[in-house]
Amino acid sequence: MKDHLIILIRSFSAFIILMLIARALGKQTLSNMNFHDFVTAVILGAIAANFAFNEKxxxxxxxxxxSVFTITSYILSKLLLKFRKFKMWTEGTPTVLIEGGLILEDNMKKNNMTMDSLNEQLRQKEIFNIEDVEYALLEINGKLSVQKKKEQQFVTLKDLQLNAGSNAKQFPIELVIDGQLLNDTLKANHIPESWLLSQLKVRGKKLEEVFYAVKGSNGQLYVDDYKDKIQHPIDVE
Structure with missing residues (x-):
């Protein structure tokens, strides 16, 4: 009876400790598990199991x-936020599987992705005809992001106001992330840095003030500042 009581107490304690650790690591870990989050979860789970049942x-x-693995994971998550190149090295980058309606077989092979698994993920997004897909990206958390072809997209009020001649749309291009200018992306998409700086100047902004900037599918620049001027941010619990 005493052994059973000890296991009960240790199991309950392990559960509480893991709950506190998950709370400390944050919501991002729960919503988008990446490589280091996966490794941390496996290791912490194994340690918690031993904590509950292994009396030796x-x-x-x-x-x-x-404590060591929790602190290590916490520090690593902060480094990933601060250093984009380190983040890309540890987590990788999203992979384009379908571009312009064409399936990129080489990219699928690199990610051990089969057509069956691709079609399965498309069906989960209520896409049963692969011909309806314009772009598909495999995110670093293993989820698939899809953009349908224009004729398959839902019509919005804004679409009804557009001229019939404006049919060409491009994939959104990220230019600034975490305040860092993505020079490789600018070069790959033939976007002059001077264009970006001039667009920021028109908005009365400097590059060092920008947290995120993306050239949208409509060709317009979307900019988010470090200082959003929100006095009381609300975090829904």
Whole structure:
């Protein structure tokens, strides 16, 4: 009976500790699990299981191990926010699987993606005809992001106000992320840095003030500043 009570207490304690760790690591870890989040989850799960059932291992040793991996994951998540190149090296980048309606077989092979799995993910997005897809990207968390061809997209009020001649749309191009200018993206898409700076100047902004900038599918520039001038941000609990 005593052993059962000890296991009960240790199991409940392990559950509470993991809940606190998940809370500390933040919502992003839960919503978009990347490589380091996956590794952390597996290791913490194994340690918590030993904490609950393995009486041969001292509690202090398990707590030290949990603390080390939790702190390591927390520090790594902060480094990923600060250094984009480090983030790209550790997590990789999204992979284009369909571009302009054409399937990129080489990119699918690199990600061990089969047509069956691609079609399965498309069906989950209520797309049963692959011919309806203009772009499809495999995100770093393994999820598929899809843009349908224009004739398959839902019509909005804004679309009804557009001229019939404005049919050509491009894929959104990210130019600034986390305040860092993406020079490789600018070169690859033949976008002069002077154009970006001039667009920012028209808006009365400097590059160092910009947190995120993307050239949208309509060719217009969307800019988000570091300072959003929101006095009381609301976080819905």
């Amino acid at each position: 291992i001292e509690v202090t040793h398990l707590l030290i191990a949990l």
